[in-house]
Amino acid sequence: MLNFKVDEKKCVKCAKCVNDCPGRIIKLSDSKIPFIPADKEESCILCQHCLAVCPPAAISIAGVDPLKSVEPKSALADPEKMDALIRCRRSYRSYLDENVDAAVIKKMLDAAANAPTGVNSRGVKFSVIDSREVMLKFKTEAMKRLTELSAAGKVPEEMAFFADFAQKWNEKKIDIIFRNAPHMIVTYASKTCPTPDVDCIIALSYFELYAQSMGIGTLWCGMAKWLVSGLLPELKKNLGIGEDSVLGYFMLFGRPAVKYARGVQRKAENVNFVKM
Missing domain, CATH: 3.40.109.10 (NADH Oxidase)
Structure with missing residues (x-):
């Protein structure tokens, strides 16, 4: 069992989970609530995209609580760092x-x-x-x-x-x-x-x-x-x-026994940009 659950009180019926599912196995009910048909469950690859893409955290799958997931705003690393x-x-x-x-x-x-x-x-x-x-x-x-x-x-x-x-x-x-x-x-x-x-x-x-x-x-x-x-x-x-x-x-x-004082300097030189 995938244990795919949707909190209907939270669901905004945006269908983002439907559109982002790699296997296209999530469907919408007549009331626009997402669900996975029983005969499609074995095609799920447990990527959790549905849980990740849902704006109001209305979806849970495989027992994963969306409220315990890391939010993207705290995951964006500073490019220079x-x-x-x-x-x-x-x-x-x-x-x-x-x-x-x-x-x-x-x-x-x-x-x-x-x-x-x-x-x-x-x-x-x-x-x-x-x-x-x-x-x-x-x-x-x-x-x-x-x-x-x-x-x-x-x-x-x-x-x-x-x-x-x-x-x-x-x-x-x-x-x-x-x-x-x-x-x-x-x-x-x-x-x-x-x-x-x-x-x-x-x-x-x-x-x-x-x-x-x-x-x-x-x-x-x-x-x-x-x-x-x-x-x-x-x-x-x-x-x-x-x-x-x-x-x-x-x-x-x-734990390293040596400490490097600086990083190294390298550039991408062996690159072929494809033109057709």
Whole structure:
């Protein structure tokens, strides 16, 4: 059940919900009150556009109270501040040896959960290492297995540098892959998800920008993705990721141990404006 409800006392019969519904499944009754026919309910993608577009907050769907939603007037970011946030985003490779507060991590995850997905499938899942202790255990296990793989001569030539990473870890505890980050988040989605790869990337992009606003450093960790997807797929089990899932991407995060004095300067140069 969609639990699509309309407060008829509030409804102004503007039909904005009807016109904005992506699936065009909302209809008007003879009295001009919106409703969703029972045979159309399965076509709803739960985008909540109807709830969002209704001026008097007369519509509720899936048990969501419209009065608890954020209003656009408080959501408009100052363009200059948004530009500064983007330009000051850095890839952090040095972190403080401390846990990020659980409440902060939850806020970042909630932000990522609001990222758009193909067909609003909302199929992105998150595997989160939220403590230094677990991160150390995972990293130690990864390096142990990588060392064994290297000793058995099973590291492909094109990935031979991973053997060097394992050696540096074993000899000097130099952490080239995970950068001594206290936390890690991994996105993944079901293979039945319409657009699993891009959805996972977009979700982490939302996570990263919100993290930046909270003073949390992040790093898109391609090395970890390559390690797990290319050399040690069995580590997916440690992360709670099943074989029926598409592995998205890895992101390290934590309180940064370095402070950048300014943002960088880049311009859009590789642009093709289409003319027909």
